[in-house]
Amino acid sequence: MAAKPVGMEVSIAVSEAVMLCDADVVAAYPITPQTHIVEHLSELVADGKLDAAYIPVESEQSAMSSCIGSSAAGARTFTATSSQGLALMNEMLYRAPVLRTPVVMVIANRALSAPINIWNDHSDIMSVRDAGWVALFAENGQESLDMTILSFRIAEDPRVSLPLSLNIDGFTLSHFIEPILLPTREEVRAFLPPFRPIVKLDIADPISIGLLGTPESYTEARKATDDALTASKQVVSEAFAEFKKHFGREYRVVESYRAEDAETILVMMGSIAETAMTAVDEMRDRGEKVGIVRLRLWRPFPVEEFKAAVRHAKNLAVIDRHMVLGVPDGPVALEVKSFLYADEVRPNISNYVLGLGGRDVTRDDFWHITERAKQPGAGQRPRYELVGVME
Numbered sequence: 512m513a514a515k516p517v518g519m520e521v522s523i524a525v526s527e528a529v530m531l532c533d534a535d536v537v538a539a540y541p542i543t544p545q546t547h548i549v550e551h552l553s554e555l556v557a558d559g560k561l562d563a564a565y566i567p568v569e570s571e572q573s574a575m576s577s578c579i580g581s582s583a584a585g586a587r588t589f590t591a592t593s594s595q596g597l598a599l600m601n602e603m604l605y606r607a608p609v610l611r612t613p614v615v616m617v618i619a620n621r622a623l624s625a626p627i628n629i630w631n632d633h634s635d636i637m638s639v640r641d642a643g644w645v646a647l648f649a650e651n652g653q654e655s656l657d658m659t660i661l662s663f664r665i666a667e668d669p670r671v672s673l674p675l676s677l678n679i680d681g682f683t684l685s686h687f688i689e690p691i692l693l694p695t696r697e698e699v700r701a702f703l704p705p706f707r708p709i710v711k712l713d714i715a716d717p718i719s720i721g722l723l724g725t726p727e728s729y730t731e732a733r734k735a736t737d738d739a740l741t742a743s744k745q746v747v748s749e750a751f752a753e754f755k756k757h758f759g760r761e762y763r764v765v766e767s768y769r770a771e772d773a774e775t776i777l778v779m780m781g782s783i784a785e786t787a788m789t790a791v792d793e794m795r796d797r798g799e800k801v802g803i804v805r806l807r808l809w810r811p812f813p814v815e816e817f818k819a820a821v822r823h824a825k826n827l828a829v830i831d832r833h834m835v836l837g838v839p840d841g842p843v844a845l846e847v848k849s850f851l852y853a854d855e856v857r858p859n860i861s862n863y864v865l866g867l868g869g870r871d872v873t874r875d876d877f878w879h880i881t882e883r884a885k886q887p888g889a890g891q892r893p894r895y896e897l898v899g900v901m902e
Contacts, residue, residue, distance in 0.1 A: 516690035521652040521679065522547035524691045525591070525617055528659035530561040531699040535586035535706075538566035538577035542596040543629050544681040545619035549591050571596040575603035575614075582612035582674075583720060585713075587663065587706045590614065593681055594621035594635045601639065607674040608643030608736050610721055611710055613666035614674040616644075617659065619681040620781070620832075622868045630869020631681040633781065633832035636809075637842045643736050645675040645743050646810040648780045652689035655679050657760060660694075664703050664750045671743040672709045673736075678809075680782040682869065694758060702757045744811050764813040765820050769795060770802030775884050776821050776858075778847065779830040780806045783872045790877035801881050806843070814850050827860045828884035831895065834864055839894045859890030865898035872899075 519527075525548050529537070537556070539549035555561040564581075568574045574590050582588040592600065597618060607614055622628040623635055636646065645665060649655040658677050666675040679685055710720060724732055744764065751762040768788050770776050777787055784805045794801045804820045806813070821827055831841025840848065844862035851857040863880050866872040876898050883889060883896065 514692055516692050518688055519652070519691045520547065520686060520688050521655050522619070522685045523551050524652055524656040524693075525659050525679070526551035526555065527693060528656045529589050530555050531694065531696050532660055532663050532703055533587065533696075533700070534561065534563050534589045536564045536566065536578070536581040536588045537590065538568055538574045538581065538588070539590045539592070540568050540571045540574050540596060542571070542593050544621060544631075544685050545591045545593045545596075545617065547685070548617060548619070552589075571599040572603060575600040575607070578614040578616075579603060579607050579610060579612050582607075582614050582708070583610065583710070583712050585706065585708050585711045587667070588612075588614045589616070591617040591619065593619045594623055594629075597635045597639060598623060604639050604642040604644065606721065608740070609732055611672040611739070612674060613672050613706075613708075615659070615662045615666055615677070616674065617677045617679060619685040620678050621681040628868040629681075631683050632867045632869070633678075634834075634867075636676065636678050637833040640810065640842065643673065643740055644810060645671070645673055645740065645747070646678065647675065647808060648678045648806065649684070650782050650784050650805070651684065652687065652691050653760070654762075655684065656691055656693070657754065657758070657762070660699055660703060661750055661754055661762070663706075664753075665743065665747055667706045668746050668750070669707065669709050671739065671746050673739055673743060678781065684782045698757065702754065741811050744808065744813055747808055762807060763816070764808040765816040766805045766807055767820050768803040768805070770804055770820060770824075772800060773802030773824060774800040775802075775826040775828065775881055776824040777801065777803045777828050777830060777877060777880065778806070778821070778843065779803065780809060780843070781832065783830070783832075783866060786872055786874060787877050790874040793874065794878065794881060799881065812846055812850075817847070818850065818854075821858065824858045826884045826889065827858045828880050829860060829862050830880065831862065831864045832866050834867065841895055844895065859884070861889040861892055862895035863898050864895050870899055
């Protein structure tokens with residue numbers, strides 16, 4: 512008999528996935544809206560359901576320091592954070608990739624202050640987009656659970672051995688209760704091999720890692736990290752294909768919805784895609800040739816897959832959840848424009864920023880964006896358009 516979905520808060524589903532993956536170490540500091548993840552993990556450890564060391568640290572900086580150390584010692588390691596917590600980790604975030612420590616971290620995306628704001632946008636992950644982590648985005652609760660399992664598989668692959676951040680929208684995803692299919696521990700173990708680090712601290716065979724990078728070695732270390740991050744895209748695709756064989760659910764680095772014949776394509780990441788799908792269905796019913804391309808993989812950016820997904824479009828409406836202050840475009844639009852700049856035939860690209868600080872994103876917003884993107888000269892606008900600004 513097939514398993515039945517269980518109504519569960521998405522944060523709790525993430526914690527359950529970490530348990531199913533037999534994590535060895537959890538080091539974390541609570542911060543809204545990710546607290547339920549590490550809070551539930553502490554309960555699972557205390558109740559004996561997860562045989563792991565739970566390290567209650569005094570700050571997020573210490574959490575990431577502990578995670579790097581435990582991963583380097585050969586432990587499957589997990590943490591979670593949000594917003595200012597991610598910012599406090601900043602120093603250590605840049606160390607983890609170069610040290611090749613495959614820590615898995617869930618980020619319940621939240622706006623960076625100021626003004627103080629606890630609600631969702633993507634300013635936290637965009638603040639560390641160049642740290643060298645593999646970065647994935649989930650759209651709903653089932654994907655959040657699945658992607659947690661996939662994160663360990665991808666990060667720990669010896670061809671990758673890099674830290675990975677899984678991004679789930681704070682509150683609008685993290686705190687929702689959804690029907691979720693839970694795999695068994697045996698099913699997860701059949702998919703996720705034991706962690707075998709490529710570099711390991713061992714008192715029987717002492718080595719040093721993380722030493723001073725002199726001018727003679729620093730550039731080479733950064734290039735080696737970039738090479739590993741770029742090469743990880745193939746491993747991500749392979750892991751997605753293997754996941755489908757084991758669990759029947761399919762994921763791709765770039766995913767499309769009704770985009771095959773679309774003249775106007777909305778480009779986005781995260782949970783707003785499901786609202787956008789409803790709007791696209793409504794527009795399609797009225798004869799509008801509109802579709803969606805969603806980025807599942809943010810780092811490394813899947814350039815060729817993205818180009819293939821949008822190759823027939825006349826108009827691209829790139830939607831950002833973060834403002835790059837002092838620059839005409841948001842972070843996703845900046846990258847899309849750079850990738851398509853040299854193409855002889857490229858769509859009109861316009862940029863829209865919405866949903867900052869948790870402001871509601873509605874179907875009407877996507878109707879508005881689609882109409883704006885089709886206007887003559889939309890691709891020549893000097894600056895992104897802020898959608899939903901209160902007058």
